[in-house]
Amino acid sequence: MVPQAVRGRQPEYDRRMLLAVDIGNTNITLGRFRAGTLLGTRRAATAPRASTDELEVLLEEMLRLDGVAFADISALVVVSVVPALTARIEALATRRDRGLLVASSATIPIPVRVERPGDVGPDRLVNALAAARLHGAPAVVADFGTASTFDAVGPDGAFLGGAIAPGLELGLDALAARTARLPRIELRVPDRAIGRDTVSAIQSGAVLGYQELATGLLARIRGELADELGVPASSIRTILTGGLSTAPWAAAIEGVDVIDPELTLKGLAILHAEVAGGEPLALGLG
Numbered sequence: 001m002v003p004q005a006v007r008g009r010q011p012e013y014d015r016r017m018l019l020a021v022d023i024g025n026t027n028i029t030l031g032r033f034r035a036g037t038l039l040g041t042r043r044a045a046t047a048p049r050a051s052t053d054e055l056e057v058l059l060e061e062m063l064r065l066d067g068v069a070f071a072d073i074s075a076l077v078v079v080s081v082v083p084a085l086t087a088r089i090e091a092l093a094t095r096r097d098r099g100l101l102v103a104s105s106a107t108i109p110i111p112v113r114v115e116r117p118g119d120v121g122p123d124r125l126v127n128a129l130a131a132a133r134l135h136g137a138p139a140v141v142a143d144f145g146t147a148s149t150f151d152a153v154g155p156d157g158a159f160l161g162g163a164i165a166p167g168l169e170l171g172l173d174a175l176a177a178r179t180a181r182l183p184r185i186e187l188r189v190p191d192r193a194i195g196r197d198t199v200s201a202i203q204s205g206a207v208l209g210y211q212e213l214a215t216g217l218l219a220r221i222r223g224e225l226a227d228e229l230g231v232p233a234s235s236i237r238t239i240l241t242g243g244l245s246t247a248p249w250a251a252a253i254e255g256v257d258v259i260d261p262e263l264t265l266k267g268l269a270i271l272h273a274e275v276a277g278g279e280p281l282a283l284g285l286g
Contacts, residue, residue: 018278019073020268021059021089022123023080025146027243030062031265036282038262038269040066043243048082052091059092075099077272079122079264101276109274111158123264124151125159130267131239132157134281135258138229139237140221142214142253143264144244146170150217152225160225163217168210168244175202189249207249215254222255239263 020031080086093100105117151162195201226233241263272278
């Protein structure tokens, strides 16, 4: 006997799944969205010279970890700071007949009030969009990755500029590579600033030093933005994101309101909804 559930004409398979792709200098991060909800994320090392075929294999392998295939994806939204891979993913979307939206100053629906909007990293603009939509503005967004960016967002959601510093891990890699006797150390918050050996001394200088850098820059940007807007600095939201935003040392940075490591992926989903008519982000569910 045929079960009731499978009698008659079967409904067509619903393939509506949005794949958000954040292509950074160090990592490629994927976020899968269905009905506006972030289902899961995956991360792999960036291979800047990967061919279209190699990029397709990488994405398939990352999706397969969650029991998903590229065939399940209906559309892609991408932010990339690696131009060669931007071209590869555009070719892949064409090959697989998938809709593709690439984030840029021309496609992200926020004012960009700097001298050369086209020079601003699109990831910074996506973060500004997400910060304003999800957490409120005015705001300052600190994104801790290969580089650390500290960006001001106006009360109308406009990108107002910011600061860029070498990322913490980039600094440690350079220290180990450019010196003869200093090792690559574990990222751990030391108990004291005065290190009693080489490892603890590097941890003090790198980790505690980076905390002070981040705390100082955030306070200064908040102060300048507050003066410009004529509002108290305490009314400006401070948001941390990026691959290192959940590290213990980041939690000790002063004045932080929100740590949202998936801010960029959520911003891509918001962008797709607002520009390409996709499904709105399910606030509080992703």
